[in-house]
Amino acid sequence: MVGMAALNDPIPAGRDDWWRHAVVYQVYVRSFADSDGDGVGDLPGITSRLPHLAGLGVDALWITPFYTSPQHDHGYDVADYRDVDPLFGQLADADALVARAHELGLRVVVDLVPNHTSDEHEWFRAALAAGPGSPERARYLFRDSPGGEPGGTPPNNWSSVFGGPAWTQVEDGQWYLHLFDSTQPDLDWRNPEVPAMFEDVLRFWLDRGVDGFRVDVAHGLFKEAGLRDQVVAEGGTASSGQVNTDHSMVSRELKDEPMWDQPEVHDVYRAWHRVLDEAGPDRMAVAEAWTQTPESMAAFVRPDELDQAFNFAWLLADWSAEGFAEVITSTLAAVEPVGASPTWVLSNHDVVRHVTRYGGGEQGLARGRAATMTMLALPGSSYLYQGEELGLEQVDVAPEHRQDPSYLRTGEVGRDGCRVPIPWGGSESPYAFGPGSAQPWIPQPADWSELTVEAQASDPGSTLAFYRDALRVRREFARTAGDDVELVDLGADVLAFRRGPLTVVLNCGDTVVELPEGEVLLASAPVDDKLPPDTAAWLR
Template sequence: MGHVTLTTPDALSETTLHPADPTDAPWWRDAVIYQIYPRSWADSDGDGIGDLPGITARLPYLRDLGVDAIWLSPFYVSPMHDAGYDVADYRNIDPVFGSLDDADALIAGAHDLGIRVIVDLVPNHSSSEHEWFKAALAAEPGSAERGRYIFRDGKGEHGEEPPNNWPSVFGGEGWTRVTNADGTPGQWYLHIFDTTQPDYDWTNPEVGDEFASILEFWCGRGVDGFRVDVAHGLVKEEGLPDWGAPLTMLDSSEEAALPPEEDEPARIHEAGPGSRPPMWDQEGVHEIYRRWRKVLDEQPSPERILCAEAWVKPGDRLARYVRPDEMHQAFNFDFLDTHWRAENLRAVIERSYADNDAVGAPTTWVLSNHDVVRHASRLGLDQSLPRPNGIAADQAQPDAELGLRRARAATMLMLGLPGSAYLYQGEELGLPESTDLPHEFRQDPTFHRTEGKEIGRDGCRIPIPWVKDAPSHGFGPGDASWLPQPESYGAYAVDQQAGVAGSTLELYRSMLTARRAGRLGLGSASRHDLSDRDVVAFVNATEDDSRRTLVLVNLGADAVALPDGATVTHQSGELTAEGLVPTDVAIWATI
């Protein structure tokens, strides 16, 4: 440890960044929502795949953890080419997960425990096995059936070239050519993701009517909201112009708009470098969400919500998705993507409050999900490098101890900030990314479409360990799981942490209990004068200032002294013998 900072200013001032919400604010403004990836949470029947009855049986665990709601990744009928994000029937449950009766039982069971239920909605594309798409393939060009998707004639003398140069996010081309009934080559259809995920044409009123009906169907079954997949991608720029930069989910940022290669100047979008990609964040998406908001507002109580998965930059453009007549929440991916540097964290937190407060929306914090390397591993990597899309055994490995230490601190910072927050299953166990998964088990289409150049997301989707010495670590009654669990996961199992002082599970339980009791999610946020150089420090206070909590994390080499009179209530790691906050440790303290 470097030089220890022992002096504390006699008087420390604060700069208000975000006003407090009233205590009767809607539930979603400060909710902590837990993401369940159904395939990987709990297997009830021993087939190695998680299911709805397994989730229902373990709901008391979530009650005891202290979350307000759960978000379920897709459980719909699907051929599972993209783990359920290729939906063939939006109104039914895939048999691998159970039945509609099982879904009803899960929703009812959660509500009985005071837990709300949010389900995934996938509106950018369907499965190629969807009845609509099968009808489109059987129909002629220009037909009503094809009009629900984005079919186009190809370029070239015989239509042998794709309609434009758009790639797929998963690698390869973004277009696939179909074969006519007589065996001749036909039109092309757009798929921003896998070839089995054709994009809808949202200029077609039939598509909008269908999804309004789907919303009403699930509201009628009692769900409390919808997480909207690829919310920034539904509408494409008119004319589908070429795009000359690489395509990722983050391409709505100006930083992603790269200039063309010297040998292919025709590939650049006509607006030039710095423009938004023509497949992301188009103005027309907002009309869709205004309609959806009306659909939800017209439902009987309780209030239901929409949460956007929108990889949109800068923050003021993302805030447009959560204007009062659109969505309720939008994931703060800027926060998730921020490197472990104090100046970066301070900047993204302060900017997030400014952008969201401008439209009256809460900031929705998140650190991990089913698409990114778990933050217990991500924060153990070189923080000067970009976030990787998966980690393989032959690549640079995270420092597990450092990563977990920082992950606990990052979560304490996140849960101490006003707003709502999403947790990803297993992060409460400190679960790391599985980095030694043999390639033959990988199922992410990203891995296969890029011929292994992109490792993909399987490493964060490994089934949860519940009992160290049970078959499949308690995931199910059988020995196998759909993705093999590393032996090391046994040490992170729930039964190894429950009731153990200082464990990551007990840290999460204590934080969530205190957050709820103190209504930290509804508090104001002020920048504390200790927030300088290598320290991030905010004061979270109630509307009447009756509770004031200092939220501080030290990212520097020197230990940090707390203000006089501060009483530490929670800490992500051990303090020094003198009561100072060492490197990569966060605290909550009353002041």
């Protein structure tokens, strides 16, 4: 087994808001580790590699959906929320994973997909069989064409996040809403059967020992009741896209979004909060909520709702001291009134890896390390994506190997490039991803031999060593440095702030800058009394 097997701190009993200061590692289950040689990652594979995560120094792992699914959207199309897909193992494997993680001092967060089901879920099959006006169809958003004309137009002008219309017509002439793929029909959360079912699902996994949930599309459960047309600018087109690529958190123009972030969704999370509290004082939930303002994001983490929400503003920010500073101040200002802890994330399974976003190559890697150090120094919790500790870049996946439904619907390059299975050891693919020579479900690059965990484990200058050092040092101040951040002016191209005894300096410019006085605890590249471009340092 490759990687360190050091134990984290033991998991305490009783009240422990561990998520407030945690580093959570995202495991994309298909691409982490394959135990049976079929080329697809699975739950026993994850269990076998848990010592790598404990040695890395993270506090928890978040696992993407492993439930029964036809895999049209790689598990985010769930057919049975209370079972494991045979591709990934069985329920006993999930239990073993949770138990082993807890032995190693790691919490386990599982993905929950409440906005939609698979079209192979028993509810949707029953809806198709029952016909218009039936209680079975009332669990989803079935509608007639305007005017009730058979074969007419869709009920409104909404588009799918994955491209194309958000409505599909069935044989009897009705349409069903799917804000994502046509195999992912949206549920009608105004039907009481829907929230009742998901509260049962929460209890099912809580009873099996999971520590929390990542809530997929947390802002999308309710749509405006009338399902009106989306208002678009003259000459524009309707869009249900979740990502606003305008990085400004202050000046951007808000869009009309009748399909997202409706006020009724917060009653759902108040109910879930009670379910989590019943299960134990240390259970949590984090929202994937692509909201348009920091204030709307903070609404999801009021004291009686969810515990955290992903802060995508950090991920969307350009390489800019001013941009990073704006994200920090606006995020902290938004969560302070509700007493929540912020989250920070640079990469996940839906976006281009941040080393590539920052320019790729040596510059992209240098910026990636520096941005990671800066993120890890901020109050709150940080979410890492598998493979970033190896410095992996986005892979240009050949068209014949792309499987992302957004690519299949639009022909535009999708998310496959950040989902390539990670390399563990050896000199050629599959790089110990699985036993033998079986190739993974997405081919790995031929030049990854120097990026494997095995190759980097003994190299003190490797990205893996950097992550281990950063997480080790972070553990020394994460809970004690306080939540107050004071920005320091060291020049237009420099982000600098103090947090308790810690001073953080990030050089986003192209010339060296003087470091303030203090002991250098860690730097993302070698430093003396000056900080090179694309470098960060922690000082005490």
